Amino acid sequence: MKTLFKVSAAITLALSISAASAQQHRVVKLWETPNKLAIPESVFPDGKILYVALINGKPWDKDGVGSIGKVSTEGKIIDTAWVTGLNSPKGMGKHGNILYVADMDEVVTIDIKKGAVISKIKIDGAENLNDITIDKKGAIYVTDSKLGKVFKLDGNKGMLYLEGLKGLNGIKAVDNDLYVLADAMYRVDPAKKLTKITTLENGGDGIEPIGNGDFLVTAWQGYLYYVKADGTKDILLDTHTANIQTADIGYDPSTKTIYVPTFFAKSVAAYTLQ
Structure with missing residues (x-):
């Protein structure tokens, strides 16, 4: 009986340790701005500055009231x-001194030093451009969520690159591949072959590489996931019951800081990844 008790205790301890270590990562909140940002949809970190895409109206309206704001990495609205x-x-x-912004059926280019629009590149056939990424060669890719298409910019013209992606939103260039968030998370190789990484039961929005093959992924409703290279994932943050969205995140790998735009909650929140 004593031996049986020891075996049972050992199994219980092993299960407890396994459960505790199953989720290896967590986030700790650092700060949150005041709720004074007009529908922040995306955050792009650049040194000590966060560029924040502010819709300031209905999410898919061509109303001319949207803007790009600036927030410090300490949470001060600049x-x-x-x-x-x-x-x-x-x-x-960002590529060089130019910030590229997906804006309905256009890609807007902004001179960062001057804080002024350089051009608005009309993407023929596009309707609801959503996310944008720039690969190591400077090639620019942008997603269209309504059409399920990815366009590639060729000079001042957008060319169809991929199509047929249901629920398409986030995109990120990593090395020679693209990673896209649609009904699932996919890796797209240079031959345009899609490999499924993981399912996205709540859809996908923001995507940021950790640098080791793993990713941070959000679902707009209020979920932040840690997605491992093998496709397994853990929930790092769940704010959906509080009606706080987690839109297109930014990530600074040098400080392991995640910047979360909360959309209708009108703030940006910062978390450190542990």
Whole structure:
């Protein structure tokens, strides 16, 4: 009986340790801005500055009231109208001194030093552009959530690159591949072959690589996931019951800081990844 008790205790302890270590990562909140940001959809970290895409209207309206704001990495709102005159700005990317913004059926280019629009590149056939990414060669890809298509910019013209992606939203270039969030998370190789990484039962929005083959992924309703290279995932943050969204996140790997735009909650929240 004594031996049986020891065996039972050992099994219980092993199960407890396994359960405790099953989720290896967690997030700790650092700060949150005041709720004074007009529908923040996307955050792009750049040094000590966070560029924030502010819709400031209905999510898919061409109303000219959208803007790009600036927030410090300490959570101070610097400027909510750094660049104005946009429609429904969403995903952003940077190449050189230019910030690229997905805005309905256009990709807006912004001179970062001047804080001024350089051009608005009309993407023929596009309707609801959402996320944008720039690969190591400077090629620009942008998703269209309504059409389920990915466009690739060729100079000042958008060319169809992929199509047929149901629920398409987030996109990220990593090495020679693209990673897209649709009805699932997929890796797209240079031959445009899709490999499913994991299912996304709540859809996908933001996607950021950790640097080790793992990713941070959000679902707009209020979920932040840690997705491992093998496709398994853990929930790091769940705010959906509080009606706080988790839209297109930014991530600074040097500080392991995640910047979460809360959309209708009108703030940006920062978390450290542990």
